[in-house]
Amino acid sequence: MADTIDMTTSPEEHSDGVETHEPPTPQAPETDPQVPEPESEPAPGRRRRLWTRIGRASVAAPRAMHVLLLVICLFLGTALVTQVRSQRHDPLETLKQEDLVILLGELDEREKVLRAERAELQTRLDQLRRAADQRSAADEAVRKTTELARVNAGTVPVTGQGVQVTVIDKDNALGATQFVMALGELRNAGAEAVELNGVRLTSRAYFSSDARGVLVNGQRISSPYVWKIIGPAKTIAAALEIQAGSAAQMRAKGAQVDILESERIKIDSVATAQPPAWAVPSNN
Amino acid sequence: MIAIIGLALGILIGFFIDPTVPVWLQPFLPVAVVAGLDALFGAGRAWLEGHFHDRVFVTSFFWNVVVACLLVWLGTQLGVGSAMTTAVVVVLGIRIFSNTASIRRLLLKA
Numbered sequence: 247m248a249d250t251i252d253m254t255t256s257p258e259e260h261s262d263g264v265e266t267h268e269p270p271t272p273q274a275p276e277t278d279p280q281v282p283e284p285e286s287e288p289a290p291g292r293r294r295r296l297w298t299r300i301g302r303a304s305v306a307a308p309r310a311m312h313v314l315l316l317v318i319c320l321f322l323g324t325a326l327v328t329q330v331r332s333q334r335h336d337p338l339e340t341l342k343q344e345d346l347v348i349l350l351g352e353l354d355e356r357e358k359v360l361r362a363e364r365a366e367l368q369t370r371l372d373q374l375r376r377a378a379d380q381r382s383a384a385d386e387a388v389r390k391t392t393e394l395a396r397v398n399a400g401t402v403p404v405t406g407q408g409v410q411v412t413v414i415d416k417d418n419a420l421g422a423t424q425f426v427m428a429l430g431e432l433r434n435a436g437a438e439a440v441e442l443n444g445v446r447l448t449s450r451a452y453f454s455s456d457a458r459g460v461l462v463n464g465q466r467i468s469s470p471y472v473w474k475i476i477g478p479a480k481t482i483a484a485a486l487e488i489q490a491g492s493a494a495q496m497r498a499k500g501a502q503v504d505i506l507e508s509e510r511i512k513i514d515s516v517a518t519a520q521p522p523a524w525a526v527p528s529n530n
Numbered sequence: 531m532i533a534i535i536g537l538a539l540g541i542l543i544g545f546f547i548d549p550t551v552p553v554w555l556q557p558f559l560p561v562a563v564v565a566g567l568d569a570l571f572g573a574g575r576a577w578l579e580g581h582f583h584d585r586v587f588v589t590s591f592f593w594n595v596v597v598a599c600l601l602v603w604l605g606t607q608l609g610v611g612s613a614m615t616t617a618v619v620v621v622l623g624i625r626i627f628s629n630t631a632s633i634r635r636l637l638l639k640a
Contacts, residue, residue, distance in 0.1 A: 296578075296637075311584040316536040318591055322566040323540020324547075329559050331544070332551050342557075342612050 397438060400448040400517035404439045408476035408511035409483050411493075415469040415501040422453035422460055424499065428473070428492040429453075435485035437477035439513050443467040446517040469501075479507040537570075557606065558599040561618050565594035568622045571629040578636040598622065 338346065396402045411428075413420070429447060432440055440447040445462050454461045459468055475482055483505050486493045493503045551559055569591040576582040598618050605614020 311588070314588055315584060316539075318566075318588065319534075319536025319570075320540040320543065322563065322570065323537045323542075324544040325540075325559060325563050325566065327541050327544025328551060329563050332556075345612075 398449075399519045400439065400446040401519045403512070403514045403516060404476055405510060405512045406438070406476045407479050407509050408437075408439075408474065408507075409479050409486070410506045410508055410511060411473040411475065411486065412504045412506070413469070413471040413473070413496055413501050415471065415496075415499075417500050418459055418469070419499040420455075420460060420471075420496060420501055422455040424492060424496050425453040425460060425462070427495065428486070431485050431488075431492050432473075432475055432477075432482060435477065435482040437475045437482055439476040441474040441513045441515050443472055444515050446513065446515040448517045450517075450520065474511050474513050476511050476513060479509075483507050557611065557615065558602055561598045561602050561615060561622075562595045564619055564622045564626075565598040566591060568625050568629070569594045571626050571633065575629045575632045575636070578633060594622075 338349075341349070393402075397404055425442075429440065429451065442462055445451075445465060445467070447462070451463055454464075459466060461467070485491065486503075486505055488494075493505065496503050569587065572590065573582060573587040576587075601618050602611065602615050605611045605617075608614075
């Protein structure tokens with residue numbers, strides 16, 4: 247196989263080992279020298295002869311050599327596809343040991359980098375989680391405090407167990423004193439929200455009275471007086487009924503007092519919150 | 531014709547059977563395939579030029595494959611396996627190029 251390796255078509259032994267003894271003309275050798283073909287003609291006859299050759303070859307009588315040819319080509323095709331598929335299946339399989347070592351080193355390096363990155367990200371995530379937890383806890387506390395403050399200030403409608411007290415004062419004998427006392431007793435008994443005839447009573451509520459009757463927060467109210475109290479029902483009822491308590495005093499004035507415990511008292515009226523004019527929060 | 535049928539059959543067989551390459555053959559198979567392709571193109575060129583002998587083709591095919599594999603094996607023994615594989619593939623590739631160039635000239639007259 248002494249081949250001169252060049253791209254020219256110099257006379258050489260081809261890979262199939264056949265000596266060419268013809269000049270390297272770019273045309274196939276004439277099998278029929280009686281019919282010379284001009285170079286310029288775009289070879290339809292040539293083409294036809296090629297086809298006839300192919301046809302003749304395809305219907306040629308099979309010889310033993312053909313079987314060998316078939317086997318060789320079969321082997322070649324199989325080897326080709328096998329190699330391609332194994333290459334596709336696992337490109338690492340065909341790599342050399344040195345390449346594999348280098349690849350492994352690179353992969354180790356990358357793994358290290360990625361691990362470091364992951365650790366860093368994990369730490370950041372933990373930090374953020376902690377911050378978020380603190381944040382949400384603070385939010386929750388603020389929310390609860392706000393709710394509490396709202397309930398205490400009477401700026402939201404509330405519902406819950408409590409007591410309804412109905413006072414019927416036909417003689418108009420009750421004065422502000424009895425109402426103030428009643429409210430004080432309610433507060434001491436743990437009332438959380440109080441409403442009197444549709445007026446929400448807060449820590450700023452005040453009573454006054456004149457000849458015509460009672461005023462709460464400057465609003466005139468009249469009998470029957472309906473107190474709605476939310477808080478520990480039993481405690482409040484007992485506190486009102488205490489001896490020489492406010493209920494007893496009202497009855498002494500000739501009023502009729504009915505105390506009714508209830509699982510669900512609903513207070514819809516709200517007080518307008520007044521921002522404090524003098525008190526400001528101190529930080530310590 | 532027979533050769534093309536055989537090639538197609540072989541490709542199909544390779545697809546359906548999916549034989550696993552034994553480990554000792556792994557470095558040689560790609561080179562062997564390239565050598566076989568080279569022989570095939572040489573045969574096609576010879577056939578188009580009108581002096582194809584199947585005996586020559588068969589011997590050249592096996593010769594190509596054996597020599598290519600021997601060279602690669604020698605290269606691995608000398609510790610220049612990958613370089614030798616590259617060299618063999620390059621040389622066979624050049625030959626395939628020149629053969630296909632001749633085939634192109636014979637078929638397209640250009």
